[in-house]
Amino acid sequence: MTDGQTIAVEVSAIERVTPLIKHFTLRRAEGGPLPAFSGGSHIIVVMRTARRVNRNPYSLLGSPADLDRYEIGVRRMEDSRGGSHFLHDEVAVGDRLEIAHPVNLFPLDKRARKHLLLAGGVGITPFLAQLEDLAVGTAPYELHYSVRSPDHAAFKDRLIAGHGGHVRLYHDSAGEAIDVEGLLSAQPLGTHVYVCGPKGMIDTVIDTARACGWSMSHIHWEQFSAPPVGDAFEVFLERSQRRLSVPPDQSLLEAIEAAGVEVPYLCRGGVCGFCRTRVLDAGDGLLHHDHFLSDAEKSGGKSLMPCVSRARGKHVVLDL
Ligand code: FES
Secondary structure (H helix, E strand, O other), X not given: OOHHHEEEEEEEEEEEOOOOEEEEEEEEOOOOOOOOXXXXXXXXXXXXXXXXXXXXXXXXXXXXXXOOOEEEEEEOXXXXXXXXXXXXXXXXXXXXXXXXOOEEOOOOOOOOOEEEEEEEHHHHHHHHHHHHHHHOOOOOEEEEEEEOOHHHOOOHHHHHHHHHHHEEEEEHHHOXXXXXXXXXXXXXXXXXXXXXXXXXXXXXXXXXXXXXOOOHHHEEEEOOOOOOOOOOEEEEEOOOOEEEEEOOOOOHHHXXXXXXXXXXXXXXXXXXXXXXXXXXEOOOOEEOOOOOOOHHHHHHOOEEOOOOOEEOOOEEEEOO
């Protein structure tokens, strides 16, 4: 995916839905329908600031049947490199943005006899679109949605209005928690479980499902990592014969793109594996932040995902 494939959109509405999350509605700048998508899809939003270009993934939360608009929910990340702050603080109704075509790395499995959805915080966003698909299907479904406190329950009214009988809400502030083991051990055969939320929640659901005998083919999760900030380092691109500096608040992928060298990508969150790049010299080692490479591949140091991973030391040489 490259900039040549982006779509110009206009921000038609912005609504604060919790103290940390804003809801953005985007319409095609030239008018007309946007590309079709299915529940669980995400888009990449391109943010051009005076200093650099950020590209962040956001799940589409609107109805897949309504292609007049795309909707995303953006959580303000305090330790972010600027993407969520840019959308929260600098984007207004009427502004134009670029987005990439939707990609679905978190689809519903149509073979499921039942769908069990578990969401934590802003992890509710991919499920909002999936619920629209589930509401017109025949398989039973239920959503368990855990939030910090009632004022952090993003899109609660939409959930209750559209899917009230299928939704259960849990408030940490009231001592409520999803009984993951109880739920997973009581599902009918053929159920698929989907989880999106904080890393600890995803790990708990995967580990508990495995312990309860679930097949990995029936366990689905979405866990985009925001590129973390880190120490500055240098990268040498062997085939391009380019030497670049990567500052603390820029991802390796962004630095490579800024130099005009293209790397394929889909998720920009360490999940899809598309940006996998061969490492020719790992220097003092690599800081892997992806969810794609195996532990053995990570310790082998022969490849990395530049969308989220960085050099541990002062420099690294890549086969680009
Ligand atoms: S773009 Fe998906 S892992 Fe890097």
